[in-house]
Amino acid sequence: MKAKIIITPKKAVLDPQGKTVQTALEHMGYTGVTGVHIGKYIEIDLAPGTDKAAASKALNEAAHKLLSNPVIEDYRLEIE
Amino acid sequence: MNFSVLQFPASNCDQDAVHAVRLLGHSARLVWHKDAALGDTDCVIVPGGFSYGDYLRCGAIARFSPVMQAVKQFADNGGLVIGICNGFQVLTEAGLLPGALIRNRDLQFHCENIFLKTATNDSPFTSQIPAGKILRVPIAHGEGCYFADEETLAKFKANNQILWQYCDASGNLTDTANPNGALQNIAGICNEKRNVAGLMPHPERACEPLLGSDDGKWIFESIFAALKNKTVAVAG
Numbered sequence: 457m458k459a460k461i462i463i464t465p466k467k468a469v470l471d472p473q474g475k476t477v478q479t480a481l482e483h484m485g486y487t488g489v490t491g492v493h494i495g496k497y498i499e500i501d502l503a504p505g506t507d508k509a510a511a512s513k514a515l516n517e518a519a520h521k522l523l524s525n526p527v528i529e530d531y532r533l534e535i536e
Numbered sequence: 537m538n539f540s541v542l543q544f545p546a547s548n549c550d551q552d553a554v555h556a557v558r559l560l561g562h563s564a565r566l567v568w569h570k571d572a573a574l575g576d577t578d579c580v581i582v583p584g585g586f587s588y589g590d591y592l593r594c595g596a597i598a599r600f601s602p603v604m605q606a607v608k609q610f611a612d613n614g615g616l617v618i619g620i621c622n623g624f625q626v627l628t629e630a631g632l633l634p635g636a637l638i639r640n641r642d643l644q645f646h647c648e649n650i651f652l653k654t655a656t657n658d659s660p661f662t663s664q665i666p667a668g669k670i671l672r673v674p675i676a677h678g679e680g681c682y683f684a685d686e687e688t689l690a691k692f693k694a695n696n697q698i699l700w701q702y703c704d705a706s707g708n709l710t711d712t713a714n715p716n717g718a719l720q721n722i723a724g725i726c727n728e729k730r731n732v733a734g735l736m737p738h739p740e741r742a743c744e745p746l747l748g749s750d751d752g753k754w755i756f757e758s759i760f761a762a763l764k765n766k767t768v769a770v771a772g
Binding site (some may be wrong): 468469470472476498522523525527528 | 593628638681683717747
């Protein structure tokens, strides 16, 4: 089993990396790009047969406490 | 006065902080990050540098160290805590100070002297800074862009929690004087109780003329004065 946590900067937070990459894409000739947001992707391996609901609860807590900073980041949790 | 300067793996301004405090006539010692107690302490300095590789986010792992639990308790009891640079990042991650520090807006590491305007003298960290004095102190950071939501900024205004702002040599809060894109040119803040402060600039590197500026000493002199008053108050 695997948990995937995708962390992105909050909309109101300055994302200079995203802005720089967006400009680079435009310079390369890619049109129609209206925004680039750079975040983090974390993969967590879980023991086989782990209870999905319990894992979700624990990982949401971990994501809130450590993996993401709620002041500046949003996250999305997927367990598969 | 006894200063405890924390030491994390990769702290690199810890010795500077100890040196500055001793130079100004008080005692300071290093406290290892694995220590669960601070010992006899009047003020804690969370120094600059890095901590635990700053993996994930700056200061994100350091806040779970045993010594930080002791610092939290010390702060909860009203003890004075000041975080400098990475120390500021650690204190925000630990929830002892609001907001967060993100990547500089130009994505570059800035190592230079900047000017600081003191926004209020009403704190244990600013009380002795002469009125109108513009402090010239160095910065050295890649992630010093202060961010907080609107609600927090409104609270800062209501409670006078902004302590220092980046300015030009004449004290104007301009955008060009802002090295990292921090909201409202914020360089340093304090908590609501005013006993915990954090700032990105390095006052400990500007406490003697030999280093080009001794303006940083005013911040330490403010802490000394606050501790002296406190001792008198407790004794009285």
